[in-house]
Amino acid sequence: MDVESGGVNAQTDALLEIAAVIIRMDWQGDLRPAGTLAHHVQPFPGARLDPASMAVNGIDPDHPFRFAVAEREALEDIFREVRREMRETGCTRAILVGHNSFFDLAFLNAAAARAKVKRNPFHPFSSFDTVSLAGLTYGQTVLARALQAAGIRWDEREAHSAIYDAERTAELFCLIVNRWKALAGWGPADD
Numbered sequence: 001m002d003v004e005s006g007g008v009n010a011q012t013d014a015l016l017e018i019a020a021v022i023i024r025m026d027w028q029g030d031l032r033p034a035g036t037l038a039h040h041v042q043p044f045p046g047a048r049l050d051p052a053s054m055a056v057n058g059i060d061p062d063h064p065f066r067f068a069v070a071e072r073e074a075l076e077d078i079f080r081e082v083r084r085e086m087r088e089t090g091c092t093r094a095i096l097v098g099h100n101s102f103f104d105l106a107f108l109n110a111a112a113a114r115a116k117v118k119r120n121p122f123h124p125f126s127s128f129d130t131v132s133l134a135g136l137t138y139g140q141t142v143l144a145r146a147l148q149a150a151g152i153r154w155d156e157r158e159a160h161s162a163i164y165d166a167e168r169t170a171e172l173f174c175l176i177v178n179r180w181k182a183l184a185g186w187g188p189a190d191d
Helices: 051-057 071-089 101-114 130-138 143-150 162-184
Strands: 002-005 015-025 031-040 094-098 122-129
Touching (some): 015 162, 031 071, 094 162
């Protein structure tokens, strides 16, 4: 998952984009990205838009072609699809994977509480952080450098889009987990 925001405070700053990549296990027990869910999000009433953050993400919240939806609509749509995936795979809780996952999880949880969205499928505090995993595996913690070290394409012009960053993060996570699985010799959970 990745979010783009109007600042760093999940309680006061706008959630502007959200993207989640569904990850599935194939028949060999390898993880693969399996689809992206995403929305541009309207800032909630009274949301703060920090000029420094807006300069980094380049988002114009008033652009007419953003086709942004309210936080509630964005979250309900993503949560519905995540819950469907959980039912199909027999999972009881989704675990957020993100690059600096605490940041994304904080914005997700704050937006869900603010919009009074029920049945958040994501664990409220557990996550997988590709910063730590990439630091361990490749010696790199910056997403662009970790992706380059992993041999995954990175386009700086596409960066800071929730969809682009979530998809690259999912690729990185799957590559790292699959690599460790091969090195450790463990297979699917039902082995």
